[in-house]
Amino acid sequence: MKTLAIRLDEDLHTRLTMLSKLAGTTVTDTIRTAIEQHLTALASDPAITAKAQELTAEIEKEAAQQRQALAALIGSTTTSSPSAATARPGRSAKR
Numbered sequence: 001m002k003t004l005a006i007r008l009d010e011d012l013h014t015r016l017t018m019l020s021k022l023a024g025t026t027v028t029d030t031i032r033t034a035i036e037q038h039l040t041a042l043a044s045d046p047a048i049t050a051k052a053q054e055l056t057a058e059i060e061k062e063a064a065q066q067r068q069a070l071a072a073l074i075g076s077t078t079t080s081s082p083s084a085a086t087a088r089p090g091r092s093a094k095r
Contacts, residue, residue: 006031 008016020030042048 016027016030020027023030025033
């Protein structure tokens with residue numbers, strides 16, 4: 001679990017404290033619930049989903065460029081399979 005410090009103006013802090021007390025919960029639990037609800041709303045927002053898809057495409061493009069750069073650096077355009085990479089020298093990966 002992470003600890004987070006936030007700054008609130010006095011009026012907002014007073015409202016938070018009073019409403020939490022009236023609801024029979026702690027300020028921390030009220031904040032945690034509010035954050036969870038807000039994040040759920042953001043995650044279902046079509047604009048956020050579109051931005052996430054754009055970011056995913058950008059990450060994939062950058063990863064492909066990095067793979068190409070590494071392949072050019074080592075002089076190979078193919079990647080080795082995990083079994084070939086872990087085979088001991090002098091032994092065949094297949095038996």
